[in-house]
Amino acid sequence: AQRVTQPEKLLSVFKGAPVELKCNYSYSGSPELFWYVQYSRQRLQLLLRHISRESIKGFTADLNKGETSFHLKKPFAQEEDSAMYYCALATGTDKLIFGTGTRLQVFP
Amino acid sequence: DTAVSQTPKYLVTQMGNDKSIKCEQNLGHDTMYWYKQDSKKFLKIMFSYNNKELIINETVPNRFSPKSPDKAHLNLHINSLELGDSAVYFCASSQPPASAFFGQGTRLTVV
Numbered sequence: 215a216q217r218v219t220q221p222e223k224l225l226s227v228f229k230g231a232p233v234e235l236k237c238n239y240s241y242s243g244s245p246e247l248f249w250y251v252q253y254s255r256q257r258l259q260l261l262l263r264h265i266s267r268e269s270i271k272g273f274t275a276d277l278n279k280g281e282t283s284f285h286l287k288k289p290f291a292q293e294e295d296s297a298m299y300y301c302a303l304a305t306g307t308d309k310l311i312f313g314t315g316t317r318l319q320v321f322p
Numbered sequence: 323d324t325a326v327s328q329t330p331k332y333l334v335t336q337m338g339n340d341k342s343i344k345c346e347q348n349l350g351h352d353t354m355y356w357y358k359q360d361s362k363k364f365l366k367i368m369f370s371y372n373n374k375e376l377i378i379n380e381t382v383p384n385r386f387s388p389k390s391p392d393k394a395h396l397n398l399h400i401n402s403l404e405l406g407d408s409a410v411y412f413c414a415s416s417q418p419p420a421s422a423f424f425g426q427g428t429r430l431t432v433v
Contacts, residue, residue, distance in 0.1 A: 223362075231347055244394075248421050250424075252363075256426075257412070257424045257425060257426045257427060258365075258414075258424040259424065260421045260422075263421055277359075285430065298363050302422075303417060306418075309367070309370055309377070310355065310367070310416060310422050311367055312357070312365045312367070314363075314365070315364065315365060317363065
């Protein structure tokens with residue numbers, strides 16, 4: 215079955231603390247993985263994708279096929295990082311499925 | 323210009339009514355989606371269209387009927403609205419394997 219699991223519904227940290235948002239996937243094919251972010255009352259927008267292997271707003275994510283994970287990390291959280299974060303898996307050409315999301319709260 | 327636009331942004335209606343949400347993308351993408359985001363912010367795929375053809379129809383009541391007049395448009399019609407239909411509905415488009423672009427969402431409130 216194709217599935218994306220984000221085990222944490224809420225992650226609360228203080229400003230400057232490291233952040234790791236967990237994402238595990240289940241897919242028998244070659245996965246395309248993404249992280250999307252949704253700031254308060256805004257549309258979802260792409261944060262990063264595993265193919266690009268880039269760092270956006272200080273966030274990075276590494277695809278670990280052995281552990282079927284794509285965790286999102288940032289060494290020093292900022293207040294403006296507070297948002298909903300969704301991990302997504304593209305299967306084939308026509309389906310993009312999302313995890314249930316993790317709300318990140320960064321306190322001052 | 324907005325890449326993916328949805329109308330209306332807000333929709334308040336009574337139970338039992340029929341309503342439509344429109345979505346248009348100007349990106350030339352072949353694939354369009356409808357997602358439902360509930361009050362807990364869970365995001366669930368409802369439908370996926372590729373070049374005007376229905377590809378995915380997840381477990382969604384048949385009161386929900388998507389229509390794609392052309393590959394730039396994917397509208398969502400909902401019959402006999404129920405309280406549980408209240409949610410934010412997002413339209414998105416993509417050109418696989420690229421990522422998806424989302425509309426701003428339509429907040430539907432059924433009273």
